[in-house]
Amino acid sequence: EAQLVESGGGLVQPGSSLKVSCVASGFTFSSYVMHWFRQAPESGIEWLAYITPDSSNTHYAEAVKGRFTISRDNAKNTVDMQLSSLRSEDTATYFCGREMTITAVFEYWGQGVMVTVSS
């Protein structure tokens, strides 16, 4: 069974950086497009970025373009999101998701990791 587990969340100050990671198991990680999402407290889900299987292409939501960077390591079955210049409005639970092949829908999600940006 496919599984995604996020890590790396925490409390950080505005303007700082943080890396959240997602480790995959139970499937051939290197074959799938991977995505990151977030959900602010009591709010809806926001798509953030994707990365293709060979890392040749990435795409970002405008809200995070230039501040967040998605990357992956197929040897370690991990997909990371580097969060920089963090703001209070970046406070959210961050999720990774596996795209069902060429559909932009997500059949597997992690349980998420909380990032709190506060002084």
Added chain:
Amino acid sequence: DVQMTQSPSNLAASPGESVSINCKASKSISKYLAWYQQKPGKPNKLLIYSGSTLQSGTPSRFSGSGSGTDFTLTIRNLEPEDFGLYYCQQHNEYPLTFGSGTKLEIK
């Protein structure tokens, strides 16, 4: 960006009843609408995609309909495990966008 307007925000029903949740896109997304269930402490669960295609493992009491801008998720004969949050997501274009969610509670 495609704005997704989901309604109602809250819904109360009893086991055995049927409910419908609506999702309206700000422009045509053809058939490319997915539905997810969210429960505390559990990964989001894909229920339906491409408007009406049931994901493997989704019970047949769930159905999706619609195209263009208007879509509906219908759950017939509600089971206790169906209560939770439901989100729609358009998968026609980037950025992918989600509805604001519907909380389905036990009456």
